[in-house]
Amino acid sequence: MKFVRVNMTDKTIKIEDVSPEYAGLGGRGLTSIMINNEVPPECDPLGPENKLIFAPGFLTGTSLVNTSRISVGAKSPLTRGIKESNAGGSIGASLGHLGITAIIVEGQAPDGDLSLLHIDERGEASLVPAQEYQGMRTYALVEKLLAAYGEKSSVMCIGPAGEYRLASASIQSTDVDGRPCRAAGRGGMGAVMGAKGLKALVVDQRGKNPDVITDPQAFKEAAKAVVEAVKADHMSAEVMPALGTAALVAPVNAMGAFPSYNATKGQLDGWEKISGEAMAEIIKERGGNTTHRGCDQCMIHCSNEYVDKDGKFITSSLEYETIWSMGGMTGITDLDVIARLDNLCDDIGLDTMNTGVAVAVAMDAGYKKFGDAEAAIEMVEEIGRGTEFGRILGNGPAAVGEHFNHPRVPVVKRQSIAAYDPRGMLGNGVTYATSPMGADHTAGNVVGAYLEKKLDPLNPEGQAETSRFLQIAMAAFDCMGQCFMASVALLHPDGFGAFQKLIEAKTGAKFEDGYFPFGMGTRILKAEKEFNRKAGLTKQDDRLPRFFYEEPLPPHNKVFVISDQELDGVLDF
Amino acid sequence: MKVKVKLYGTLSLQVPGYKPSQGMEVEIPDGATVKDLLAYLEILETRGAAVIANGRVLKADDKMQDGVSVDVFQSMQGG
Numbered sequence: 001m002k003f004v005r006v007n008m009t010d011k012t013i014k015i016e017d018v019s020p021e022y023a024g025l026g027g028r029g030l031t032s033i034m035i036n037n038e039v040p041p042e043c044d045p046l047g048p049e050n051k052l053i054f055a056p057g058f059l060t061g062t063s064l065v066n067t068s069r070i071s072v073g074a075k076s077p078l079t080r081g082i083k084e085s086n087a088g089g090s091i092g093a094s095l096g097h098l099g100i101t102a103i104i105v106e107g108q109a110p111d112g113d114l115s116l117l118h119i120d121e122r123g124e125a126s127l128v129p130a131q132e133y134q135g136m137r138t139y140a141l142v143e144k145l146l147a148a149y150g151e152k153s154s155v156m157c158i159g160p161a162g163e164y165r166l167a168s169a170s171i172q173s174t175d176v177d178g179r180p181c182r183a184a185g186r187g188g189m190g191a192v193m194g195a196k197g198l199k200a201l202v203v204d205q206r207g208k209n210p211d212v213i214t215d216p217q218a219f220k221e222a223a224k225a226v227v228e229a230v231k232a233d234h235m236s237a238e239v240m241p242a243l244g245t246a247a248l249v250a251p252v253n254a255m256g257a258f259p260s261y262n263a264t265k266g267q268l269d270g271w272e273k274i275s276g277e278a279m280a281e282i283i284k285e286r287g288g289n290t291t292h293r294g295c296d297q298c299m300i301h302c303s304n305e306y307v308d309k310d311g312k313f314i315t316s317s318l319e320y321e322t323i324w325s326m327g328g329m330t331g332i333t334d335l336d337v338i339a340r341l342d343n344l345c346d347d348i349g350l351d352t353m354n355t356g357v358a359v360a361v362a363m364d365a366g367y368k369k370f371g372d373a374e375a376a377i378e379m380v381e382e383i384g385r386g387t388e389f390g391r392i393l394g395n396g397p398a399a400v401g402e403h404f405n406h407p408r409v410p411v412v413k414r415q416s417i418a419a420y421d422p423r424g425m426l427g428n429g430v431t432y433a434t435s436p437m438g439a440d441h442t443a444g445n446v447v448g449a450y451l452e453k454k455l456d457p458l459n460p461e462g463q464a465e466t467s468r469f470l471q472i473a474m475a476a477f478d479c480m481g482q483c484f485m486a487s488v489a490l491l492h493p494d495g496f497g498a499f500q501k502l503i504e505a506k507t508g509a510k511f512e513d514g515y516f517p518f519g520m521g522t523r524i525l526k527a528e529k530e531f532n533r534k535a536g537l538t539k540q541d542d543r544l545p546r547f548f549y550e551e552p553l554p555p556h557n558k559v560f561v562i563s564d565q566e567l568d569g570v571l572d573f
Numbered sequence: 574m575k576v577k578v579k580l581y582g583t584l585s586l587q588v589p590g591y592k593p594s595q596g597m598e599v600e601i602p603d604g605a606t607v608k609d610l611l612a613y614l615e616i617l618e619t620r621g622a623a624v625i626a627n628g629r630v631l632k633a634d635d636k637m638q639d640g641v642s643v644d645v646f647q648s649m650q651g652g
Contacts, residue, residue: 234619234620234621234647234648235621235647235648235649235650238582238583238620238647239582239583239647239649242582242583243582243583244652245651245652246652247581247582247647247649247652248649248651248652250581250582250644250646251581251623251625251644251646251649254625254628254644254646255625255628255629255630256628275581276582277581277582277585277593319652320652321652419652441651441652442651445650445651447649447650447651448648448649448650448651450630451621451623451630451646451648451649452621452623452648453623453630453631453632453633457630484651488650488651491650555628556628
């Protein structure tokens with residue numbers, strides 16, 4: 001257990017012990033609590049006072065399945081509040097195998113100065129000049145980095161969007177096949193990395209110094225219970241390997257909650273052409289892979305490899321949220337175009353969701369017509385080239401709305417909503433409004449409660465409570481490095497109990513009943529809310545944009561009806 | 574009564590000859606519920622089926638209407 005503290009101003013690296021206040025934390029818990037402790041809340045997110053923290057989950061690097069997530073945290077240049085964005089791939093496990101609890105990037109390199117951080121198989125960290133990689137897109141960059149540092153390396157890096165410090169800039173993460181197609185997409189973490197002058201993080205995968213497990217036998221037993229729960233869950237074990245997250249297109253559209261044409265309709269004309277079922281057919285016909293392991297230690301294999309008509313790789317993995325942002329929101333119903341846009345975003349280093357919604361807002365404002373595939377590709381290319389309009393687009397939907405004086409901008413705290421319209425799924429609206437992260441589906445997605453008939457998506461009753469429960473649980477799972485696809489199989493007392501045992505077995509400490517997820521999740525959310533408050537965010541920032549309250553969404557023709565008072569009570573701990 | 578059914582996710586794989594573009598028409602007794610329809614289709618509870626008609630997720634004891642079109646999904650928690 002150790003922190004690697006990297007100062008980009010004077011190019012020094014310090015190795016520190018993990019202080020007791022961070023014991024038992026990893027992932028989002030660690031990044032959020034440390035940011036709240038160490039980052040001045042009113043600082044410039046792109047200035048030297050901000051810190052960029054990379055933290056694998058607390059259980060990442062152990063033998064537990066589906067734990068390869070890494071959290072990236074900082075003050076966000078998009079939301080102006082605290083941000084945790086997490087990614088899969090292989091780098092989380094690589095750091096876990098080296099016993100590295102977090103890398104904390106501080107200070108700021110002089111303008112134009114670019115470095116990469118290399119960590120070798122013994123855990124030795126060094127800053128290396130990276131001027132030669134300036135402006136490079138991520139696929140070409142990773143190819144060069146793997147050639148230089150060896151195939152047994154994991155990479156997180158930025159593309160041109162991060163170097164331009166755009167608010168939609170992502171940090172891309174390599175999958176198990178060494179492609180930068182996983183992303184810590186949300187909240188402009190790539191811009192913070194670019195502002196620090198850090199182009200890439202390269203970590204050797206052959207580390208053999210993971211954290212000690214205090215009670216290996218108890219850990220093994222609890223880990224086995226997790227495997228059994230994931231195997232028994234139809235979503236994790238059956239649907240995800242066959243269709244991946246794209247399986248959600250059909251049911252969410254059928255429920256009338258698939259935000260389409262910049263959230264002016266809840267159902268997309270031609271949705272059948274971009275459904276998970278259609279995607280799987282296309283991939284199979286062309287010889288791609290509908291089932292693919294994208295992340296280390298994954299037993300779900302929700303990823304896919306989308307190929308063109310000649311069987312040539314276009315992107316991995318084509319996901320529900322991207323199909324929605326680049327398809328539903330823009331009215332583009334051609335999966336080949338959507339796959340190309342996904343790959344472009346990965347290559348330029350952009351959040352596909354914020355970018356797709358930015359394109360949709362521009363179309364809604366009359367800049368181009370909905371469904372214009374060529375225009376969408378050109379717009380994203382403009383971001384890559386860094387043109388004036390490209391930079392506006394790359395700063396996300398709110399920046400585009402301001403540019404065109406267009407009021408219909410589906411964001412909360414300037415971050416785009418996800419693929420569930422808050423008027424058709426009220427609970428998702430509660431999560432968008434109240435999550436300290438801004439509009440974020442991973443913070444507490446209520447869709448499962450609707451499909452399982454536990455809750456009526458159009459009835460206000462029970463929405464706030466369900467969102468609160470899920471937000472607490474997800475904050476805790478994000479702390480562990482557990483993949484969302486596996487976490488959902490564990491959203492019950494037995495699953496929570498197994499995780500509490502895993503934490504106790506690793507640390508050797510005993511926690512009070514319900515510590516996981518309630519004690520831990522609440523502690524994380526409290527720190528995040530405190531930071532946001534000190535950064536100047538108010539209750540008014542915990543609201544949806546006006547149009548969700550005023551413009552009825554077809555086909556149900558409902559508006560968002562959860563009261564401000566109820567929203568204010570959701571995370572009022 | 575007759576009900577038009579479309580199956581999604583991996584549910585379509587369990588019906589031999591099922592064509593996703595066409596769906597299927599099934600005949601079930603008058604007064605049959607969502608639960609009866611799922612039993613007829615041999616879709617087990619454990620597969621988390623969600624039946625949607627006219628934009629609404631139906632409950633297990635909701636009665637089916639003659640001639641209705643339903644979509645049958647497996648429930649999911651998000652993506």
